[in-house]
Amino acid sequence: MSQVIIVTGGAGGIGAPLCRALAADGYTVVVADFAADAGNALAEDINRSGGKAVFQQLDVRDKAGAERLAADTLKSFGQIDVLINAAGVISRMPVLEMPEAEWDRVLGINLKGTFLCSQAVARHMAERKSGKIICVASGRGIAGQRRAAHYAASKGGVIAFVKSLALELAPQSVAVNAIAPGATDTAMSRSGSTDEEWKKRAAVPPMMGGLTEKDEIVGVVRYLLSEPARHITGQTFLLRTP
Numbered sequence: 001m002s003q004v005i006i007v008t009g010g011a012g013g014i015g016a017p018l019c020r021a022l023a024a025d026g027y028t029v030v031v032a033d034f035a036a037d038a039g040n041a042l043a044e045d046i047n048r049s050g051g052k053a054v055f056q057q058l059d060v061r062d063k064a065g066a067e068r069l070a071a072d073t074l075k076s077f078g079q080i081d082v083l084i085n086a087a088g089v090i091s092r093m094p095v096l097e098m099p100e101a102e103w104d105r106v107l108g109i110n111l112k113g114t115f116l117c118s119q120a121v122a123r124h125m126a127e128r129k130s131g132k133i134i135c136v137a138s139g140r141g142i143a144g145q146r147r148a149a150h151y152a153a154s155k156g157g158v159i160a161f162v163k164s165l166a167l168e169l170a171p172q173s174v175a176v177n178a179i180a181p182g183a184t185d186t187a188m189s190r191s192g193s194t195d196e197e198w199k200k201r202a203a204v205p206p207m208m209g210g211l212t213e214k215d216e217i218v219g220v221v222r223y224l225l226s227e228p229a230r231h232i233t234g235q236t237f238l239l240r241t242p
Contacts, residue, residue: 002052004077006030006069008060008117009087011038014136014181017214018084018221023051025222030073032058032117033087060087060113063120070120079128082225083121085114085135085158090151103150110154111161118165118176126172133169134224135162136217137178139240155180159236166234175233179220181212182240212239 005022009015010031016038023029023046031046031053033039039055046053056072058065073080088110091102114135125131140148141155159178166176220237223229 002026002028003081004028004079005082006032006073007084007086008032011035011042014217015086016042017218021218023053029053031055032069034059060117061108063116066116066120080121080124083133085117087113090148092147094147095149106150107154111157114158125174129173131174133176134221135178137180139180139182139238163234170233177224178236180236180238181217
């Protein structure tokens with residue numbers, strides 16, 4: 001049987017390319033996303049292309065939903081080999097104008113959601129003494145970000161959470177790592193920017209802090225899932241200079 005991967009935010013700008021690539025690599029992919037239409041369409045497209053995918057609607061902030069995702073995946077496939085926490089949101093506003101509700105929304109999805117989904121899945125992995133958890137953080141979680149302090153705080157929290165969870169799960173042979181991309185060409189990253197501003201960012205050479213390409217993220221995930229990376233845990237792979 002193929003290995004089973006859950007991707008939260010699986011229908012999103014980073015999650016969808018990961019789902020497609022990993023399905024093409026032979027993994028069974030669980031596309032977990034709040035957006036039902038996009039998630040179902042992606043799973044159907046993967047299946048038409050010869051891969052294996054199922055969709056499950058999920059609000060990552062809902063503890064019961066995260067636990068149901070883990071339970072349903074185990075019921076359908078008998079195992080969970082990998083969890084990729086890719087669900088995330090951003091909005092842009094200065095701290096002095098930020099409503100408490102918006103702080104809670106961004107931290108809830110980006111950080112609390114990572115905790116709840118990791119907790120639900122890691123229980124199975126720890127019992128099985130096998131598994132990998134990969135969390136999508138951000139370079140802004142290290143460097144900070146103007147007009148998006150809630151986003152930067154949430155991603156910095158993800159990085160610290162990954163280090164802590166890796167320490168806890170190491171005795172059970174479960175690896176936990178983070179990927180911290182720079183700006184990536186997704187609808188979320190483009191929000192709040194004009195087309196002209198985005199073109200200027202895209203024109204910067206990648207090695208000088210330009211855009212992170214989606215295939216770079218896919219490549220790091222593939223490496224972390226490979227045999228040579230079996231003992232890597234608690235690390236954050238920074239793909240761009242913050």
